[in-house]
Structure formats: structure tokens, C-alpha cells
Amino acid sequence: MLCDDCGRNEAVVQITLLGPEGRVEKHLCQHCAANYGGYLFPTQRKDMSVNDFLKGVFNYAPEEEQKDDQTAEQERPQAPREDELVCPNCGMSYHDFLQTGKIGCSVCYATFRRQLEPILRRIHGSSTHSGKIPHRTGGTLETKHQINLLRARQQEAVEQENYELAAECRDRIRALEQQLALQEGGVQHGAE
Amino acid sequence: MALNDLLTGDALAWLGTEGTDSDVVLSSRIRLARNFRQIPFPNRADISQLGEVQAQVEQMLPGLEQGLGCGFDRVDMERLTPLQKEVLIEKNLISRNFLRQPQHRVAFISEDQCVSLMVNEEDHLRIQCMAPGLDLEKTFAVASQIDDWFESQLDIAFDEKMGYLTSCPTNLGTGLRASVILHLPGLVATRNISSIVNISPQLGLAVRPYFGDDKESIGCLYQIANQLTLGFSEEELLGNLKSAVQEIVAHEREARKALSVYMKDSLEDDVWRAYGILRYARSLSEKETLTLLSKVRLGIDLRIIGEVTAQCFPQILIGSRRSYLQNLAANENLSKNEIDRLRAERVRAVLQQCSAPKG
Numbered sequence: 001m002l003c004d005d006c007g008r009n010e011a012v013v014q015i016t017l018l019g020p021e022g023r024v025e026k027h028l029c030q031h032c033a034a035n036y037g038g039y040l041f042p043t044q045r046k047d048m049s050v051n052d053f054l055k056g057v058f059n060y061a062p063e064e065e066q067k068d069d070q071t072a073e074q075e076r077p078q079a080p081r082e083d084e085l086v087c088p089n090c091g092m093s094y095h096d097f098l099q100t101g102k103i104g105c106s107v108c109y110a111t112f113r114r115q116l117e118p119i120l121r122r123i124h125g126s127s128t129h130s131g132k133i134p135h136r137t138g139g140t141l142e143t144k145h146q147i148n149l150l151r152a153r154q155q156e157a158v159e160q161e162n163y164e165l166a167a168e169c170r171d172r173i174r175a176l177e178q179q180l181a182l183q184e185g186g187v188q189h190g191a192e
Numbered sequence: 193m194a195l196n197d198l199l200t201g202d203a204l205a206w207l208g209t210e211g212t213d214s215d216v217v218l219s220s221r222i223r224l225a226r227n228f229r230q231i232p233f234p235n236r237a238d239i240s241q242l243g244e245v246q247a248q249v250e251q252m253l254p255g256l257e258q259g260l261g262c263g264f265d266r267v268d269m270e271r272l273t274p275l276q277k278e279v280l281i282e283k284n285l286i287s288r289n290f291l292r293q294p295q296h297r298v299a300f301i302s303e304d305q306c307v308s309l310m311v312n313e314e315d316h317l318r319i320q321c322m323a324p325g326l327d328l329e330k331t332f333a334v335a336s337q338i339d340d341w342f343e344s345q346l347d348i349a350f351d352e353k354m355g356y357l358t359s360c361p362t363n364l365g366t367g368l369r370a371s372v373i374l375h376l377p378g379l380v381a382t383r384n385i386s387s388i389v390n391i392s393p394q395l396g397l398a399v400r401p402y403f404g405d406d407k408e409s410i411g412c413l414y415q416i417a418n419q420l421t422l423g424f425s426e427e428e429l430l431g432n433l434k435s436a437v438q439e440i441v442a443h444e445r446e447a448r449k450a451l452s453v454y455m456k457d458s459l460e461d462d463v464w465r466a467y468g469i470l471r472y473a474r475s476l477s478e479k480e481t482l483t484l485l486s487k488v489r490l491g492i493d494l495r496i497i498g499e500v501t502a503q504c505f506p507q508i509l510i511g512s513r514r515s516y517l518q519n520l521a522a523n524e525n526l527s528k529n530e531i532d533r534l535r536a537e538r539v540r541a542v543l544q545q546c547s548a549p550k551g
Contacts (some may be wrong), residue, residue: 015331038317089230103358103359105233106230106233106357107230107537109354109357113354120361120422122422123362125423126420128354128423129351129354129365131365131424131426131429132356137349141352
């Protein structure tokens with residue numbers, strides 16, 4: 001059969017147009033069918049943003065999570081359902097997040113931690129930060145990080161038989177560990 | 193510096209022609225996303241909370257200026273015309289996201305135009321630092337120094353496990369987005385560019401055309417940036433980007449060499465024709481200008497053209513942009529033909545100005 005529009009090429013597509021003059025069936029060749037692109041693929045929007053895409057990614061999360069949730073829920077039957085969770089600081093619900101793909105405030109991350117972690121792993125392949133740490137709000141993390149670095153250096157020094165340096169590292173680790181104990185004690189005392 | 197100079201100046205500090213690998217790498221950029229504790233992120237904050245964020249940043253500014261030894265211009269989005277905002281976007285000094293709402297959206301732009309602090313963009317504070325050529329480490333050091341200063345007095349939202357907390361989970365962790373603008377005429381001409389665009393996601397990097405869309409890039413300019421922000425240290429993220437860029441630079445140079453050996457005659461003809469049109473045309477569209485500019489730059493880098501210096505590149509790049517020209521002419525209602533005429537005039541003037549001394 002030849003194409004209804006150009007009458008030259010073999011028709012490969014059959015489309016049905018519903019217009020004011022009723023139902024029209026057309027057999028079209030590949031070339032002419034391309035002109036009907038607007039009708040054929042009306043849902044493809046050009047300006048799909050990163051957020052639109054992310055929304056899809058986030059919405060996908062709960063289904064996958066349900067498996068782990070079943071076991072978790074047996075342990076904690078009181079745990080609120082995730083779509084009822086609301087951040088006490090900014091009032092954002094988990095449902096809002098799924099809609100917008102944006103977090104509301106710093107407290108939200110603590111509120112929705114359990115829901116967010118699998119999502120983060122999907123986006124970044126990891127859910128644990130290993131970069132820069134701020135002095136003021138980094139808590140004890142910075143001290144712990146320093147201790148780890150010193151331990152590595154101490155080990156290295158021992159291997160190179162540089163015992164002077166190793167002893168120096170050991171002393172500094174001790175000092176930091178004491179400081180850490182103080183800080184952690186302080187945090188517990190000063191806990192909200 | 194007055195706002196007017198910021199808008200009408202034709203120099204782009206971040207797009208100089210000096211710097212490492214500047215024959216291929218035009219510019220490096222670092223962006224850090226930071227938020228303050230407790231205050232809701234800008235998309236959920238009310239006006240008074242946004243004002244609080246603005247006040248906190250503002251109060252830290254004198255100390256920052258002292259520490260960096262560089263003054264900052266305050267650019268209030270509520271006081272700019274839409275055209276002026278577009279010019280700042282064309283100059284890469286603010287992001288399009290920043291224009292959604294004007295209230296308490298303020299940018300602090302350094303005198304040398306290499307640092308831009310955006311207050312209440314998607315996050316409370318966005319620190320953006322730019323430098324010409326491939327220079328990620330030093331640029332990051334400046335951004336980190338600015339971050340340290342704010343952090344020394346203000347409580348930054350941070351979680352021991354998740355790192356710096358950001359409005360969008362795709363920035364979480366380091367809050368770092370490092371990007372580099374590359375001029376890749378060799379890889380485009382030898383049709384190798386698609387393989388680089390396709391491979392980059394596997395390396396955690398995103399490559400996209402700087403002008404144009406995914407189907408058609410204009411002017412052979414590409415931007416490459418890290419996609420992941422969590423789970424890696426800043427050094428690792430920068431190192432990964434840098435090594436990928438160096439790899440691309442090596443391929444680009446090889447492609448250029450191949451072009452200048454195997455297609456010498458047609459390449460020279462192409463370059464000189466492009467130069468001729470830019471030098472004498474009376475009407476130029478934006479797309480045509482950028483396409484020809486790319487060829488002229490290639491000609492300069494390959495020493496085919498000696499009459500002009502590479503310095504014409506950034507000046508023509510900004511001089512080709514629509515809003516910049518409209519603002520320069522102080523007329524928002526120019527027709528396309530009028531703008532095309534202005535653009536050609538501007539390009540001719542720049543080429544005249546950048547003529548290399550003979551002899």
C-alpha cells in the first residue's frame with residue numbers, strides 16, 4: 001500500500017486521527033509520519049529539568065524500601081508511616097519532598113534519615129561523607145578524623161623504624177583522645 | 193566598582209588567555225553549597241528568615257574583604273532590571289536559579305569578578321570561584337578559604353554521616369561542584385566528541401555543550417563537571433575531574449595536529465574565511481559569531497593567524513551575547529536585525545583593538 005499523503009512511498013505506519021470531521025484513518029510512509037510527530041508523541045516535553053527527573057528517582061524509593069521495612073516494622077511497630085512524617089523544624093512532610101525533590105531544612109535530614117539513605121546511595125553510590133569538616137558544627141568528627149590520620153602516620157613511622165616520630169604521634173593521639181572524651185562527655189551533659 | 197562597569201565591561205576575568213593548558217581549557221570553576229543550621233532552606237524560608245540569612249552573610253563581609261584583600265560589590269536582585277540580570281547570567285556571575293524570586297536575593301561579586309557569593313539561591317550561601325585555564329586546586333583553595341571564614345562565626349548545617357546539608361540531595365556531602373569549560377574544535381571536527389560525552393558518566397562526570405543544546409553544540413565549547421558530591425573527598429573529586437580533563441586535552445591536541453597535517457589546506461581556508469567574515473561583516477547572528485569565533489581561536493592557537501591575539505576571544509564571546517549588547521545600547525526594544533548589526537560592529541571593533549603589533 002502506498003502512503004496516503006505523498007502517494008509515492010510504501011506506507012509503514014497506520015494512524016487514526018480524531019478530528020472535527022470524525023475518525024480518519026491514514027496509512028503513511030516513514031517520512032510523512034514524521035510530520036505527525038506532535039500527535040504521535042505528545043507527552044515528550046522538551047524542558048524536562050533535573051528536578052523532574054529526580055522526582056521520578058525519589059518516588060521510586062518507597063517501593064524498594066518496603067522489603068526492608070517489613071522486617072523493620074516488626075521491631076518497631078510504633079514507627080510512623082513515612083508519608084506521615086513531618087519535619088518539626090520547617091514543617092515539611094516526606095510527601096512534600098517526593099513532590100518537589102528539595103529538602104526543607106537541615107533538620108529534615110535527621111527527620112527523614114532512614115528514607116533518604118537509600119536514595120543517596122542511588123544518586124551518589126554512597127551515603128557517607130568523607131570530605132571537608134567544619135570546625136564549629138563538625139562535632140567530634142574532626143577530632144576523630146585527626147586521630148585516624150595520626151594512627152596511619154604512626155603506623156608508617158613504625159614501619160620506617162622512625163620511633164621518634166611514632167612516639168610523637170602516639171602522644172598526640174592520646175591528647176586528642178582525652179579531648180574527644182571530654183567533648184563527648186560535654187555533648188551528653190549539654191544534650192537537648 | 194560600579195554596577196555599570198560590571199555590566200558593560202567586556203573583559204571576563206575568568207576567561208583570560210593565560211593559565212595552564214589555556215589553548216584548550218578556557219576556565220575552571222568551583223562552587224560550594226552551604227546552609228545555616230535551623231533556618232529553613234530558601235525554598236521553604238519565609239521573608240524574615242531570608243532576611244536573617246542575608247544579614248548574617250552581610251555582617252561577615254568586611255572581614256572577608258580584609259582576609260582576601262579584595263573588595264566586593266553588592267548586587268541586589270530586587271534593584272536590577274530583567275535585562276541587567278540576564279547580563280550577569282551571560283557573564284556567569286549569577287545562576288538562572290537565582291532569578292526565580294528577587295526577595296533578599298543578593299550577590300556579592302569580587303572586584304576582579306572571579307568570586308561570586310550568592311545569598312539565598314537554592315542554598316543559603318553559594319560560593320563560586322572562577323579562574324582562567326585549568327586551575328582547580330587554587331580555585332578550590334580560595335573557595336575553601338571563604339568557606340572557612342563564614343564557618344568560623346556561623347553555624348553551618350552539617351551531619352557527621354551525610355556531610356554538608358544542602359537543599360537538593362544531589363549536592364549533599366561536599367556541596368562541591370567543580371567544572372571546566374573546554375574549547376574542543378579538533379574533537380568536534382574529527383567527530384570524536386560524542387564518545388567523550390558518552391563515556392563521561394561512567395567516570396562520574398557530566399559533559400554538556402556550553403552553548404546550544406544536546407543535539408547541536410555551538411562554538412565547540414563544552415562544560416565538564418563532577419556529578420557526585422557524596423562519599424568522596426574534595427581532593428578525590430577534583431583529582432578525578434582534573435585527570436579526565438587532561439586526558440581530553442591530550443586528545444584534543446592530537447586531533448588538532450591531525451587536522452593541521454592531513455587537512456592543512458581546507459583548515460587554513462576555513463580559518464581565514466571565518467576571520468574575514470568576523471573582520472568585515474555588517475550583520476552577525478549570535479550563532480554565526482560563536483561558530484566563526486571558534487575557528488578563529490583555533491587558527492590563533494595553531495599559529496595560522498598572527499594578526500590578532502587570543503585576547504579577542506573572551507571579548508567577542510561576551511560581545512556576541514544578546515543581553516549584553518542590548519544593555520550596552522541602553523535599549524531593550526531592539527529588533528533582531530538591529531542587534532545583529534550592533535554585534536558585527538562590536539566584533540569589528542574588538543578585532544581592530546586586538547591586532548597584534550606587526551614586525
